[in-house]
Amino acid sequence: MAYELHYWPTIQGRGEFVRLALEAAGADYVDVARGPERKGQGAPVMMRYLENPEIQTPPFAPPFLVDGRVIIGQTSAILLYLGPRLGLVGKSEAKRLWTHQLQLTIADVVAEAHDTHHPIATGLYYEDQKKEAVQRAKAFRAQRIPKFLAWFESVLARNPQGPAHLVGARLSYADLSLFQLVEGLLYAFPKATRRALRRTPLVGDVHARAAQHRRLAQYLASDRRIPFNEDGIFRRYPELDA
Amino acid sequence: MAYELHYWPTIQGRGEFVRLALEAAGADYVDVARGPERKGQGAPVMMRYLENPEIQTPPFAPPFLVDGRVIIGQTSAILLYLGPRLGLVGKSEAKRLWTHQLQLTIADVVAEAHDTHHPIATGLYYEDQKKEAVQRAKAFRAQRIPKFLAWFESVLARNPQGPAHLVGARLSYADLSLFQLVEGLLYAFPKATRRALRRTPLVGDVHARAAQHRRLAQYLASDRRIPFNEDGIFRRYPELDA
Numbered sequence: 001m002a003y004e005l006h007y008w009p010t011i012q013g014r015g016e017f018v019r020l021a022l023e024a025a026g027a028d029y030v031d032v033a034r035g036p037e038r039k040g041q042g043a044p045v046m047m048r049y050l051e052n053p054e055i056q057t058p059p060f061a062p063p064f065l066v067d068g069r070v071i072i073g074q075t076s077a078i079l080l081y082l083g084p085r086l087g088l089v090g091k092s093e094a095k096r097l098w099t100h101q102l103q104l105t106i107a108d109v110v111a112e113a114h115d116t117h118h119p120i121a122t123g124l125y126y127e128d129q130k131k132e133a134v135q136r137a138k139a140f141r142a143q144r145i146p147k148f149l150a151w152f153e154s155v156l157a158r159n160p161q162g163p164a165h166l167v168g169a170r171l172s173y174a175d176l177s178l179f180q181l182v183e184g185l186l187y188a189f190p191k192a193t194r195r196a197l198r199r200t201p202l203v204g205d206v207h208a209r210a211a212q213h214r215r216l217a218q219y220l221a222s223d224r225r226i227p228f229n230e231d232g233i234f235r236r237y238p239e240l241d242a
Numbered sequence: 243m244a245y246e247l248h249y250w251p252t253i254q255g256r257g258e259f260v261r262l263a264l265e266a267a268g269a270d271y272v273d274v275a276r277g278p279e280r281k282g283q284g285a286p287v288m289m290r291y292l293e294n295p296e297i298q299t300p301p302f303a304p305p306f307l308v309d310g311r312v313i314i315g316q317t318s319a320i321l322l323y324l325g326p327r328l329g330l331v332g333k334s335e336a337k338r339l340w341t342h343q344l345q346l347t348i349a350d351v352v353a354e355a356h357d358t359h360h361p362i363a364t365g366l367y368y369e370d371q372k373k374e375a376v377q378r379a380k381a382f383r384a385q386r387i388p389k390f391l392a393w394f395e396s397v398l399a400r401n402p403q404g405p406a407h408l409v410g411a412r413l414s415y416a417d418l419s420l421f422q423l424v425e426g427l428l429y430a431f432p433k434a435t436r437r438a439l440r441r442t443p444l445v446g447d448v449h450a451r452a453a454q455h456r457r458l459a460q461y462l463a464s465d466r467r468i469p470f471n472e473d474g475i476f477r478r479y480p481e482l483d484a
Contacts, residue, residue: 001352056400057340060347070338074346076318082338097314097323098299104316105302111353119361120374121381132362132374139363151302158298 002067003029003082006046006059011232012184012225014075014110015063017103020176021079023219025086031224033062076103079173088173099167102155102174106181109148113188114233116140126230126237134223137240141192145185149200152178156202163202164209171213178203179210184234189241245271245324248288248301251399252425253455254467256317256352259345262418265461267328273466277305306477313350321415330415343408344397344416348423351390355430356475358382358482368472368479379482383434387427391442394420398444405444407449413455420445421452426476431483470479 004020007015009031022029037040046062049055049071059073065081072078080100083089089099119136120129152166161169166178182203185193197204210216219225228234245264249257251273264271277283288304291297291313301315307323314320322342325331331341361378362371394408403411408420426443427435439446452458461467470476 051394053400056402057343058393058396058400060350060390070336072337072343074343077339077343077346080342082324094312097312098323101299101314101316101319104319108302108353111350115357115361119357120377121385123381123385131379135362135374139365143363143365148302151300152302154295158295158300160298224265 001068003027003030004189005029005063006049006066007063009033010229012180012228013063013232016083016105016180016226017075017106017173017177018063018065018078019224020180020216021082021086021088022218023224024171024176024216025088026215027086032066061185070110074135076100076107079103079177083173086173086175088171090168090170090172095167099174100170102152102166103177105148105151106174106177107179109144110184110233112140112144113184116188117235117237126235130239133237133240137189137204138242141242145189145192146196146199149196149203152203153200156206163205166189166206171210175206175210176216179207179216180202182207184228187228188234188236190236191241230231243310245269246274247305248274248291248308249305251275251285252468252471253467254422254470254476255305255474258422259317259348259415260305260307260320261466262422262458262461263324263328263330263415265466266413266418266455266458268425268457269324269328270455274308279439293450308446318342318349321345322421325415328415330408330413330418332412332414337409338405341414341416344408345419347390347393348416348419351386352426352475354382354386355426358430359477359479365383368477372481375479376481379431380484383431383484387431387434388441391438391445393444394445398448405447408448413452417448417452418458421449421458424449426470429470430476432478432479433483 005015005018007013032041033043033046055071057071059071063075063078064071064073065078074083083099089096116137117126117133118129119132155162155166165171166174246256247260249255274283275285275288292301297313299313301313303322305317306313307316307320314323315427325341331338358379359368359375360371396406398405407413408416
């Protein structure tokens with residue numbers, strides 16, 4: 001049975017980290033909220049999961065994955081579940097934990113990237129917190145992007161099986177998520193990210209190599225890949241980059 | 243061999259979520275950075291782990307756990323690892339994932355609570371972002387605390403084994419973390435949190451019951467429990483509560 005991915009239909013957002021894993025593995029999946037209502041899909045189906053009081057493991061928010069009777073929320077937990085099933089993580093407990101730890105750190109950067117344009121409240125418009133956004137983005141560019149990318153660089157440099165992958169000698173979902181993180185940072189903060197990547201060439205290599213992965217390249221060229229936009233997590237507001 | 247917990251020695255912070263699990267289980271552990279240098283402990287030992295280029299799985303930041311040759315960072319990943327070993331999670335994959343998903347959502351609240359006093363930059367003093375902190379805290383109190391606690395309330399109400407625990411019929415690390423979350427919110431935002439708890443009595447019950455757990459009560463009364471303070475994640479600044 002196909003996996004069901006439920007996520008907001010018009011942005012990459014956090015759902016994209018799950019989508020990349022499903023696509024790179026060639027998994028059979030339905031992107032429910034983006035599907036047609038005549039097939040029993042569409043955003044209302046997703047909303048019903050969020051509101052249905054009979055679900056014993058309610059997701060707090062999208063993305064969530066439905067696999068038969070299993071419903072899982074939280075991007076990193078979804079990838080923890082999918083990793084072994086899609087062949088996108090090593091077999092040992094140590095490798096699975098380490099891959100998950102990398103994913104959790106990527107999730108931390110993503111949350112901070114979101115807060116550069118919403119430093120005061122998710123419920124307010126960007127325009128109403130723009131001054132604070134400029135300040136927060138400045139600190140994110142100066143301190144956080146370099147610090148996080150330098151840490152991933154050191155992880156790659158220390159991988160005993162070589163710097164082509166974050167964990168071991170094979171592609172994992174953490175590599176795909178690092179690709180997506182770099183994509184997002186390059187979209188939202190092109191100047192600052194290019195500057196940071198000059199000091200983290202191994203991260204740049206992982207990003208470039210993932211884009212050449214056959215199935216991933218097909219996906220990225222397809223209309224299944226939603227373009228970045230200013231409703232998502234990574235937003236290009238020129239005043240936030242330098 | 244005793245578990246080694248490494249965390250900043252003067253705050254509860256994120257380390258406390260791990261500490262509560264170790265204490266509630268009666269586990270043998272060393273709180274390394276708080277230990278004496280004559281025993282080979284102290285904060286410099288923790289710092290060496292963060293700086294040692296020979297570690298193949300470097301933690302991004304404290305807390306991290308050392309268990310023999312295993313080094314794990316990220317609070318939620320540490321609890322994922324410790325849960326089965328300490329008997330603080332169910333046996334099935336479904337229960338483990340669900341417990342982890344709850345923990346990840348608690349981690350999200352913790353990050354947002356941190357940002358109420360540091361909405362612009364972690365590297366700046368509170369005093370230098372106080373105006374923005376007042377705004378962010380207002381939104382956190384009005385929207386986020388009620389929303390998150392209502393979700394945990396619904397999780398408890400939907401537990402087919404009863405509302406005494408988040409998962410199944412036994413204490414899990416997620417219950418302990420929910421206790422700590424409520425403790426922290428009551429410390430930092432006493433008025434707003436009491437107001438929210440009036441609408442989430444099951445959450446209040448989990449909090450009250452955890453405090454009566456024999457080993458946990460002993461720990462909370464001991465000097466191993468660092469009092470909340472204004473260097474931690476949950477800070478009591480009266481101007482941020484209402």
